[in-house]
Amino acid sequence: MGRIPPHIATVTTIILPIVCTQIHLLTKLIKIIKMNIIGTGRAHPSLTVANDMLSTFLDTSDEWITTRTGIKQRQLISHEKLEDLAAEACKNALQDAGISAEDLDFIICSNVVNEHITPSLSCIVQGMIGATCPCFDLNSACAGFIYALDIANSFFKSKSDINHILVVCAEEPTRMCDWQERSTCVLFGDGAGAAVLTRGDGVEAFSLSSFSSVEPLYQIRNLEKTPFITKKEFGGPLVMKGQDVFKLAVKSSLNDIQKVVEGNGLTYDDVDYYLLHQANIRIIETIRKSLHQDKVKFPHNIENYGNTSSASLPILLDELNRNQTLNCGDTIVLSAFGAGFTAGACLLKWSKN
Ligand code: COA
Numbered sequence: 001m002g003r004i005p006p007h008i009a010t011v012t013t014i015i016l017p018i019v020c021t022q023i024h025l026l027t028k029l030i031k032i033i034k035m036n037i038i039g040t041g042r043a044h045p046s047l048t049v050a051n052d053m054l055s056t057f058l059d060t061s062d063e064w065i066t067t068r069t070g071i072k073q074r075q076l077i078s079h080e081k082l083e084d085l086a087a088e089a090c091k092n093a094l095q096d097a098g099i100s101a102e103d104l105d106f107i108i109c110s111n112v113v114n115e116h117i118t119p120s121l122s123c124i125v126q127g128m129i130g131a132t133c134p135c136f137d138l139n140s141a142c143a144g145f146i147y148a149l150d151i152a153n154s155f156f157k158s159k160s161d162i163n164h165i166l167v168v169c170a171e172e173p174t175r176m177c178d179w180q181e182r183s184t185c186v187l188f189g190d191g192a193g194a195a196v197l198t199r200g201d202g203v204e205a206f207s208l209s210s211f212s213s214v215e216p217l218y219q220i221r222n223l224e225k226t227p228f229i230t231k232k233e234f235g236g237p238l239v240m241k242g243q244d245v246f247k248l249a250v251k252s253s254l255n256d257i258q259k260v261v262e263g264n265g266l267t268y269d270d271v272d273y274y275l276l277h278q279a280n281i282r283i284i285e286t287i288r289k290s291l292h293q294d295k296v297k298f299p300h301n302i303e304n305y306g307n308t309s310s311a312s313l314p315i316l317l318d319e320l321n322r323n324q325t326l327n328c329g330d331t332i333v334l335s336a337f338g339a340g341f342t343a344g345a346c347l348l349k350w351s352k353n
Contacts, residue, residue, distance in 0.1 A: 034157075034201050036200030037348070037352070038352065039094060040092075040093050041089045041093030041194045042192060042193045042318040043084075043192045044191045045080050047075065047076050049074055054186055058179075058180070058182045058186070068280075069282070070281025071187065071281075074304075074306035077174065081115065082111075082121070082170050082171075082190070083124045086168050086170035087128040089192035089318075090125060090129050090194045091129055093166065093168075093195055093318075096196070097164075099196065101130045105133050106133050106165045106166070107122050108122070108165065108167050109125060109136070109138070109148075109167075109168050110140065110144025111139065111144070111169070111171060113171075113175060114172060122135035122137050122168075131166070138151070140342045141340055143342040144169055145167065146335070146336050146345065146346050147208060148169070148310075149206070152165040166197075169310040169314050170192035171190065171191065171310055173189075176237060187280070187306055189308050190308060192315075193311045193318055195317065203348045204349065205260045205263065205346070206260065207256040209252060209255065209256060210343070212340070216240065216241045216248060217245050218239055219236070219237060219239065220235050249277075249280075250283060254287060255343075256335055256343055259345065269293075271332070271347075274291070274297055274332075275299065275317060277335065278300060278301060278307060278308070279302070279307045284298055284302075285298075287335075299316065301315070301319055310336070317334075327350065328351060331347070332348050332350055
């Protein structure tokens with residue numbers, strides 16, 4: 001047998017182990033640089049509209065809305081501005097986190113519509129709360145909270161100078177609906193929810209999915225006329241094929257939940273709470289039954305607020321945080337879906353006491 005040339009021996013016995021150790025450390029570091037939720041907040045409009053109020057001007061009933069959706073009432077914007085609700089939710093989240101707006105390094109705002117097309121809602125809210133950090137809006141429809149959390153997580157990994165990120169989801173979907181169309185307007189409510197994030201090891205996995213499917217859920221707005229437009233344009237209220245959305249919601253949510261739970265070596269029984277987008281109690285129930293889990297693991301508040309789009313998850317999270325349902329160390333899955341079709345799930349360990 002011939003002898004191994006000295007330069008090959010050096011590579012295999014000295015250089016290779018060093019490179020492997022470096023790669024191992026780097027992988028460990030990338031896994032370690034994650035985030036925790038350290039504060040939550042929410043704000044609701046003052047007007048409560050119960051189902052019976054809707055049946056005074058719509059051909060609907062409390063019985064139909066309750067049995068088909070689980071909604072009993074919703075909070076609707078009347079005199080308020082959405083930015084006021086967003087700022088209130090942010091201030092509550094900052095207070096809960098024990099930091100001030102000056103400590104923020106980034107603000108991500110999830111929003112589908114508000115009165116301003118420009119500037120972004122995040123810029124307006126940044127000024128209102130007295131922050132000076134960079135900010136931007138994203139529109140991933142009702143899945144916006146999960147998308148914002150994933151982007152925040154990436155910021156913590158890629159930017160060493162970022163320590164605190166504020167995610168705020170502020171939505172007024174009731175301004176998108178035709179209030180003579182009983183199959184859509186009864187479903188929605190307005191509100192804002194926020195979460196403050198910092199570096200930590202609480203958030204463990206994400207699964208995001210998008211596929212272009214406009215028909216089931218869309219709204220086209222009217223743009224200003226110009227002397228040069230020759231095409232026909234049809235702006236109008238929200239259009240929804242309810243049963244199609246229902247099926248897409250269940251399928252995509254189950255898919256994302258499977259990825260974050262089984263993909264991380266857990267079973268569905270290992271999860272303490274599943275916090276799902278509050279769109280319809282029947283969607284939540286279908287998912288719960290598919291996972292063979294107890295009702296207590298699927299807290300909901302759709303009965304009080306309706307579907308508040310991307311604000312629904314941070315609003316629910318804030319309620320559970322403030323009423324001390326969540327315990328430090330609880331394993332939580334967040335899952336949401338919306339127009340696009342967009343969907344996402346996040347697996348995390350609750351790190352607040
Ligand atoms: N009050 C009374 N009747 C109503 C009604 C209302 N508010 N809205 C619809 N109906 C009627 C329909 O006109 C229909 O009547 P018909 O049988 O005479 O034609 C009947 O109720 C059944 O309608 P259907 O659309 O089949 O009901 P459904 O069981 O699918 O429930 C939704 C409708 C919208 C509640 C349900 O499909 C849903 O929640 N889908 C998901 C929507 C969603 O989550 N969107 C947001 C995603 S982010």
